[in-house]
Amino acid sequence: MSKPAPSARAHVPFVSVDNMMSLVHHIGIERFLVDLAGEIEADFRRWPEFDKSPRVAAHSKVGVIELMPVSDGRLYAFKYVNGHPKNVKEGLQTVTAFGVLSDVDSGYPLLLSEMTILTALRTAATSAMVARHLAPAGADTMALIGNGAQSEFQALAFRALVGVRRLRLYDIDRAASEKTMRNLAGLGFELCACRTPEEAIEGAEIITTCTADKQYATILTDNMVGAGVHINAIGGDCPGKTELHPDILKRARVFVEYTPQTRIEGEIQQMAADFPVVEFWRVLTGEAPGRRDAREITLFDGVGFAVEDFSALRFVHERLAGTAFFEPLDMIADPDDPRDLFGMLQRAVPEA
Numbered sequence: 361m362s363k364p365a366p367s368a369r370a371h372v373p374f375v376s377v378d379n380m381m382s383l384v385h386h387i388g389i390e391r392f393l394v395d396l397a398g399e400i401e402a403d404f405r406r407w408p409e410f411d412k413s414p415r416v417a418a419h420s421k422v423g424v425i426e427l428m429p430v431s432d433g434r435l436y437a438f439k440y441v442n443g444h445p446k447n448v449k450e451g452l453q454t455v456t457a458f459g460v461l462s463d464v465d466s467g468y469p470l471l472l473s474e475m476t477i478l479t480a481l482r483t484a485a486t487s488a489m490v491a492r493h494l495a496p497a498g499a500d501t502m503a504l505i506g507n508g509a510q511s512e513f514q515a516l517a518f519r520a521l522v523g524v525r526r527l528r529l530y531d532i533d534r535a536a537s538e539k540t541m542r543n544l545a546g547l548g549f550e551l552c553a554c555r556t557p558e559e560a561i562e563g564a565e566i567i568t569t570c571t572a573d574k575q576y577a578t579i580l581t582d583n584m585v586g587a588g589v590h591i592n593a594i595g596g597d598c599p600g601k602t603e604l605h606p607d608i609l610k611r612a613r614v615f616v617e618y619t620p621q622t623r624i625e626g627e628i629q630q631m632a633a634d635f636p637v638v639e640f641w642r643v644l645t646g647e648a649p650g651r652r653d654a655r656e657i658t659l660f661d662g663v664g665f666a667v668e669d670f671s672a673l674r675f676v677h678e679r680l681a682g683t684a685f686f687e688p689l690d691m692i693a694d695p696d697d698p699r700d701l702f703g704m705l706q707r708a709v710p711e712a
């Protein structure tokens with residue numbers, strides 16, 4: 361008896377790393393970032409429609425593995441992601457991820473995708489989308505502290521969405537800054553590799569911190585942060601893993617994605633449980649003001665929320681149509697008679 365051929369709807373499109381890279385280049389990296397930021401902003405504007413929860417985290421001494429689920433009642437998405445700062449020393453990445461988008465009506469998966477590259481893109485798109493509403497008008501200089509895997513994506517998103525032209529780079533590992541300098545050379549930025557974080561923030565209207573260290577780190581102290589800057593702090597995203605001195609938070613207006621998750625994982629884990637924050641979606645809907653004056657310090661305490669991954673998977677799913685940047689994956693059993701799963705298995709007994 362020969363094996364039954366899988367039906368077409370049992371074939372789930374799978375976007376490998378290779379195909380994700382092809383899709384990104386097909387669209388163009390900056391176009392991808394701008395369009396994705398538009399999708400994330402659109403989903404943030406309809407925030408109350410989402411069934412949200414803090415991500416489910418499994419911590420170890422050296423890192424974390426997380427599941428990030430969310431649904432808008434029509435589509436469901438989850439991402440599997442790790443965070444292991446020690447990995448780089450072992451030749452492995454700090455962050456890797458994959459995710460699934462599903463149809464709520466049938467419960468069938470619509471897409472399985474790599475999300476290591478997609479996470480870097482969605483994180484950068486989110487940061488820049490937020491900064492477009494909070495950064496001081498005309499800001500064109502950004503300090504980029506932490507020059508690892510996320511850094512170039514942040515740089516390109518801030519150029520495309522905010523107009524950043526000058527980058528002041530700092531990393532405790534000079535080789536990381538040199539890598540970022542090499543990757544961004546010739547892309548139209550004015551680049552400066554700095555020897556200290558103090559030097560990096562000179563003249564910067566925007567400060568992005570994207571460092572990885574599993575501790576309460578102090579990348580920025582209070583005296584380093586002048587009036588009127590926008591801080592995009594994305595590296596502190598886990599209990600016991602922060603980047604900013606708490607005194608900075610006291611002087612800033614703090615914007616978050618989803619408060620219950622950020623209180624556990626963000627910079628505000630250092631503050632009292634009632635420390636005031638603004639959920640950023642309220643700025644988009646006009647329920648809360650964004651930047652109020654030129655001297656205000658605005659701080660995006662970005663930990664990465666499931667809605668951003670939902671938007672990213674939805675965006676990739678839509679953009680796959682008419683392309684060959686996926687492989688059909690035989691992932692759903694889908695027997696002809698839905699109750700005859702066993703019969704389907706039996707029909708696949710290898711011929712003697």
Ligand code: NAD
Binds near residue numbers: 511530572579
């Ligand atoms: P990475 O390991 O590739 O790079 C991190 C860099 O930070 C390294 O080059 C390291 O040398 C540098 N660094 C560590 N301590 C430093 C310090 N005190 N001062 C300056 N530089 C320092 O990691 P990555 O993939 O670029 O991620 C960076 C951080 O962002 C991680 O903590 C990761 O968990 C987080 N992240 C957050 C989001 C989000 O949505 N908020 C998304 C992705 C990654």
